[in-house]
Amino acid sequence: MLHRQRRKSLAVVTAAAAATLAAAGVVATAGVAQAAAGCRVSYVVGSQWPGGFSTTVTLTNVGDPITSWQLTWSFGAGQTVTQAWNATVTQSGSAVTATNASFNGNLATNASAAFGFNGTWNNSSNPTPTSFAVNGVTCTGGTSPTTPGNPTTPPPTTPPPTTPPPTTPPPTGSWPTPTGQVGVNGTIAVSGVFDGGMRRYCCIGDGSQEESQDPMFQLAAGATLQNVIIGGPAGDGVHCAGSCTLRNVWWEDVGEDAATFRGSGSPTFLVDGGGARSASDKVFQHNGAGTLTVQNFQATNFGTFYRSCGNCSTQYKRSVVIRNSTLTRPGNTVAGINVNYGDTARFSGITIVNDPSRAMVICRKYNGNNTGSEPTQVGTGADGTNCLYSPSDLTYR
Numbered sequence: 001m002l003h004r005q006r007r008k009s010l011a012v013v014t015a016a017a018a019a020t021l022a023a024a025g026v027v028a029t030a031g032v033a034q035a036a037a038g039c040r041v042s043y044v045v046g047s048q049w050p051g052g053f054s055t056t057v058t059l060t061n062v063g064d065p066i067t068s069w070q071l072t073w074s075f076g077a078g079q080t081v082t083q084a085w086n087a088t089v090t091q092s093g094s095a096v097t098a099t100n101a102s103f104n105g106n107l108a109t110n111a112s113a114a115f116g117f118n119g120t121w122n123n124s125s126n127p128t129p130t131s132f133a134v135n136g137v138t139c140t141g142g143t144s145p146t147t148p149g150n151p152t153t154p155p156p157t158t159p160p161p162t163t164p165p166p167t168t169p170p171p172t173g174s175w176p177t178p179t180g181q182v183g184v185n186g187t188i189a190v191s192g193v194f195d196g197g198m199r200r201y202c203c204i205g206d207g208s209q210e211e212s213q214d215p216m217f218q219l220a221a222g223a224t225l226q227n228v229i230i231g232g233p234a235g236d237g238v239h240c241a242g243s244c245t246l247r248n249v250w251w252e253d254v255g256e257d258a259a260t261f262r263g264s265g266s267p268t269f270l271v272d273g274g275g276a277r278s279a280s281d282k283v284f285q286h287n288g289a290g291t292l293t294v295q296n297f298q299a300t301n302f303g304t305f306y307r308s309c310g311n312c313s314t315q316y317k318r319s320v321v322i323r324n325s326t327l328t329r330p331g332n333t334v335a336g337i338n339v340n341y342g343d344t345a346r347f348s349g350i351t352i353v354n355d356p357s358r359a360m361v362i363c364r365k366y367n368g369n370n371t372g373s374e375p376t377q378v379g380t381g382a383d384g385t386n387c388l389y390s391p392s393d394l395t396y397r
Helices: none
Strands: 035-037 039-049 052-061 070-074 080-085 087-092 095-100 112-120 132-134 144-146 181-183 188-190 193-202 217-219 224-230 238-240 244-251 259-261 268-286 290-295 298-308 318-338 344-353 361-367 376-380 394-396
Touching: 039 132, 039 244, 039 268, 052 244, 080 087, 087 112, 095 112, 188 193, 217 224, 238 244, 344 361
Parallel strands: 181 193, 188 217, 193 224, 217 238, 224 244, 238 259, 244 268, 259 268, 268 290, 268 298, 290 318, 298 318, 318 344, 318 361, 344 394
Antiparallel strands: 035 144, 039 052, 052 112, 070 095, 070 132, 080 112, 087 095, 361 376
C-alpha cells in the first residue's frame, strides 16, 4: 500500500545550509589537435554541522565531448573527505582527486556529471577551493584550443586512485562504514540535536510492514537527528512531531517507512544528505501539514519515495521539494500527492539509475480522503500546477 493513516509523531526544522559555488573552465590534455575544451565546476556545501559537512560537486563540459575525467583541487583549511558517491574520491594531504564512475565519464558538450561527498572540517573555517583542474589542466572559465602533448598546465602531482571506478554503477552510490554499533531496546526520544557519530543503531521491530511497530527515533518539534546509520530491522523508522531536520541519516534496510512527518500549522521538514534502501512500501510518509524538502539524498529498491497521506483522518495541503537526489531502480514512484487537497511536488536535479524504459513514475496524482478508504489515482506526470518539473530536471543513467 502506498498510503496509510499512521499513529505517528514527526517534525523537521529547516536546516540552514551554507552554500558555496565555484565556476571554472578546463582544457583536455589529449584528443584531436586544436580541439576546444572547457568546463564549469559547481561546488556547493549543502549542509554543515560541528565537525562535518556535505558537498555536491557538478562538472559541466562546455567544450568538445570527453570520455573520462579526473577533477582535482586542494583544500585550504585541513578538510578531509570521509565518503563519496557517484565518483571515486582520494586524498593525499590537502590534494583531492575525483575520478568519474563508469556510468558518468562520457560527457557530451553541455552535459553534466554530479557527485557528492561528506567530509570533516576544523569548526573554524571551511573555505571553498579556489582552483579546480580537469585531466591535469587548470580550469579557466571558458574554452580554449589545445594540442596533444602540450598542455598549458603540468599534470597534477597527486597520483590517480589505486582502486579503479566500478564497472557498474553502485545501487545507491557509496555508503558509509559505521564507526561502531549501538544496541537499541526501545524508542530513543530526541530533543535538540542528536549526533550519532556515524554509529549504526540497531535493532527494533521485526522488519515487517506492521503499522504498530515502535519508531527507533522519536523527534520532538525542532529536533535534529544527524550522522546516524539505522540498521535493520528499524521498526517504524524516525517519527517527527513538528518541524525537524534529518541530516546525513542512512537507512540500511527500511522495512516499514524510513521517516514519518507530522504536525499542524506550517511545519517545515528537511532531509539533507543520507540514503535509504529496501523500502518495500514508502521511504518518506507525510501525514501532517507543511513542507518537506529532501535534498542530496540517494535511495534504491523502494515502492514510493514520498507519499502525502491519502487517507488520514485529518487532511492538509502538503508540499514536497525533492532536489539533487539519485534514485535507483527497483523503484516504482518518486512522489504521490493528493491534488484535491492542493498538494504540490517540485523536482530538480533528479538522477534516475537503471531505468532505460523510463518506468519509474515521477509524480503520481490521487484524490485523497479522510475516511480511511483507498485513495483514487487520477493521473501522472507534470502539469504545471501540482506536479512541477520539466525534462531538464531529470537525468537518466
